[in-house]
Amino acid sequence: MITRRRFVAAGATGATGLLLSGCDRLTHNERFRGVLRSAEKLTIRAQRVVAPRDALAREYSAADMSPFFRANGTANPGTSEYAQHVSESFANWRLAVDGLVARPLSIPIRTLRSLRHQTQITRHDCVEGWSAIGKWHGLQLSRILNAAGLSTRAKYIVFHCADRIGNKPFYESIDLVDAFHPQTILAWGLNDHLLPVPNGAPLRLRVERQLGYKNAKYIQRIEAVESLAGIYGGKGGYWEDNVDYEWYAGI
Amino acid sequence: MADAAVTEEPIEPEPPAPPRPRRVAYRHRLPTRLWHWINALTVIVMLMSGLMIFNAHPRLYWGQFGANFDHAWISFGPRPVPGWATIPSTYNLAAARRWHLAFAWILVTGLVLFLLTSLWNRHVLRDLAPSREQLKPGHIWHDIKAHARLNFPTGDEALKYNILQKFSYVAVIFLLIPLMILTGLAMSPAMDAAWPWLLDLFGGRQSARSIHFLTASALLLFIFVHLMMVVLAGPINEVGSMITGRFRVPPERIDP
Numbered sequence: 001m002i003t004r005r006r007f008v009a010a011g012a013t014g015a016t017g018l019l020l021s022g023c024d025r026l027t028h029n030e031r032f033r034g035v036l037r038s039a040e041k042l043t044i045r046a047q048r049v050v051a052p053r054d055a056l057a058r059e060y061s062a063a064d065m066s067p068f069f070r071a072n073g074t075a076n077p078g079t080s081e082y083a084q085h086v087s088e089s090f091a092n093w094r095l096a097v098d099g100l101v102a103r104p105l106s107i108p109i110r111t112l113r114s115l116r117h118q119t120q121i122t123r124h125d126c127v128e129g130w131s132a133i134g135k136w137h138g139l140q141l142s143r144i145l146n147a148a149g150l151s152t153r154a155k156y157i158v159f160h161c162a163d164r165i166g167n168k169p170f171y172e173s174i175d176l177v178d179a180f181h182p183q184t185i186l187a188w189g190l191n192d193h194l195l196p197v198p199n200g201a202p203l204r205l206r207v208e209r210q211l212g213y214k215n216a217k218y219i220q221r222i223e224a225v226e227s228l229a230g231i232y233g234g235k236g237g238y239w240e241d242n243v244d245y246e247w248y249a250g251i
Numbered sequence: 252m253a254d255a256a257v258t259e260e261p262i263e264p265e266p267p268a269p270p271r272p273r274r275v276a277y278r279h280r281l282p283t284r285l286w287h288w289i290n291a292l293t294v295i296v297m298l299m300s301g302l303m304i305f306n307a308h309p310r311l312y313w314g315q316f317g318a319n320f321d322h323a324w325i326s327f328g329p330r331p332v333p334g335w336a337t338i339p340s341t342y343n344l345a346a347a348r349r350w351h352l353a354f355a356w357i358l359v360t361g362l363v364l365f366l367l368t369s370l371w372n373r374h375v376l377r378d379l380a381p382s383r384e385q386l387k388p389g390h391i392w393h394d395i396k397a398h399a400r401l402n403f404p405t406g407d408e409a410l411k412y413n414i415l416q417k418f419s420y421v422a423v424i425f426l427l428i429p430l431m432i433l434t435g436l437a438m439s440p441a442m443d444a445a446w447p448w449l450l451d452l453f454g455g456r457q458s459a460r461s462i463h464f465l466t467a468s469a470l471l472l473f474i475f476v477h478l479m480m481v482v483l484a485g486p487i488n489e490v491g492s493m494i495t496g497r498f499r500v501p502p503e504r505i506d507p
Binding site for chain 2: 019020021023024027033035036037038039040042043047050051052055056057058060064065066067068070123125126127128129130131132133208209210211239243244245246250251
């Protein structure tokens with residue numbers, strides 16, 4: 001009986017070891033990663049089926065807000081050009097809109113701030129697990145896309161940012177379902193103030209039905225494209241290209 | 252009235268009973284066995300990849316929000332879960348999420364198919380639902396004492412789940428795994444937009460995350476106790492019956 005128990009215990013230990021090294025090997029196996037990745041496509045399809053196109057993320061009351069809104073990722077782009085913009089209080093910051101649009105635009109940040117805007121108190125969910133609730137001020141991305149005359153060929157909106165991680169420019173992308181969602185805004189304010197530098201001054205994306213890393217900060221240029229393949233690593237974002245985060249971050 | 256002690260005749264020893272043929276019974280049907288092993292693998296992968304995800308932010312909160320500056324009801328130092336307990340074994344949030352969110356589909360699909368099949372083939376009502384007799388406090392207390400003494404049922408009784416087994420299996424199938432799935436979904440910003448009641452059900456995304464962690468701990472406890480019971484009850488017969496379905500019935504014990 002003892003030997004049998006020992007046998008089982010040894011077996012269990014061995015199995016755990018095998019499972020672990022096996023899992024690590026599988027994690028690095030290209031074909032198996034492909035299988036795991038296919039779950040992302042299943043997830044986006046399923047979530048798009050259960051969520052109406054314009055299903056809204058919950059909006060909270062002022063009493064629900066985080067006392068301090070945690071900033072994550074780049075705290076300051078730190079380049080000399082960005083420092084110059086900070087010293088000018090972003091007076092000369094412009095947002096370029098190009099790619100598959102009828103009328104490429106270059107909009108001064110002052111103009112963006114003067115347009116009719118909306119305020120939303122929403123929850124920011126980090127891929128790491130934490131959440132913070134803040135009040136965002138900004139204008140709907142759809143209005144800018146409509147003003148630029150989005151081509152019918154356009155399938156994705158790419159956000160080019162002023163920050164770099166390592167030596168790589170930060171960028172992100174979303175599809176048109178999220179780009180035209182009523183809560184998807186280009187935010188220039190947080191909690192009744194202009195956006196602070198750690199939170200993406202002077203302009204960041206709020207895409208409320210996806211995780212934090214999709215919410216690009218320090219946005220300088222919006223590009224409408226048909227495919228993400230030609231852009232940097234081709235996976236639609238800095239994190240997607242470099243650490244294999246999901247492009248669809250709805251969960 | 253002859254007393255054996257005073258007769259001269261030697262007492263004949265009882266002839267040894269002819270060895271009874273070992274009774275083998277069919278205990279687990281194919282859908283049960285199939286789901287058991289697929290789910291066992293899935294739950295282990297989910298626990299281990301989940302622990303890696305937990306490593307990314309090892310603090311838990313109650314309510315709608317919670318980050319580093321907010322009050323955590325439990326918090327650990329950086330990367331608290333050791334590599335032998337995580338998938339992958341070195342820190343990698345992206346890979347752990349790939350594992351976790353892919354196997355989540357197997358967990359959900361498996362549970363739904365198992366539940367439908369088990370309602371259809373009456374596994375739920377016939378085998379899992381406690382009988383009125385079993386629910387009597389006296390019976391439950393009797394079973395607790397028997398378990399504490401490691402007296403496991405024999406004969407026909409060994410072919411039915413005892414009441415403690417039923418309680419734990421019903422809890423895992425109808426409470427813990429569904430809770431894992433629902434609290435997992437409540438952490439998804441897209442699902443919260445689709446099904447806002449998820450947030451109300453659990454009192455916020457960070458509460459859902461805490462309940463996700465506590466339920467996972469309960470599942471882990473179940474796995475430990477379950478494995479211990481398998482080992483104590485005879486691992487080869489028990490594991491074998493979950494593979495082939497056939498169970499060697501322990502011969503009836505004569506209770507004094």
